[in-house]
Amino acid sequence: MLKNTIIIGLMCVSFTGFSQTQCKGKTKNNTQCKNIIKKDNSLCHLHDPNHVVKNKNVHKTVICSGITSKNTPCKSRTKHKSGKCHHHRD
Numbered sequence: 001m002l003k004n005t006i007i008i009g010l011m012c013v014s015f016t017g018f019s020q021t022q023c024k025g026k027t028k029n030n031t032q033c034k035n036i037i038k039k040d041n042s043l044c045h046l047h048d049p050n051h052v053v054k055n056k057n058v059h060k061t062v063i064c065s066g067i068t069s070k071n072t073p074c075k076s077r078t079k080h081k082s083g084k085c086h087h088h089r090d
């Protein structure tokens, strides 16, 4: 009879897993994401690489075109229309 109990238990687990699932993504703290997602997806909108962010290009940043005091290209990113970070703007 123990065998039947295990099978029923497994069915219950798979049934609840089917109706809603927890996101398989990892947070910054390396813990599992707590967002609940639909069965046809394994990642929430935060972790799904295919999720389209509508305002993606609005805050587009570029790498500063300035040169540092060590004569190497500046690695700072900037949103400024001049394409230079605040260190290299006048």
Ligand SMILES: [Zn+2]
Pocket (backbone or CB within 6 Å): 023, 024, 025, 026, 033, 034, 035, 043, 044, 045, 046, 047
């Ligand atoms: Zn997630």
Ligand SMILES: [Zn+2]
Pocket (backbone or CB within 6 Å): 064, 065, 066, 067, 074, 075, 076, 084, 085, 086, 087, 088
């Ligand atoms: Zn710069």
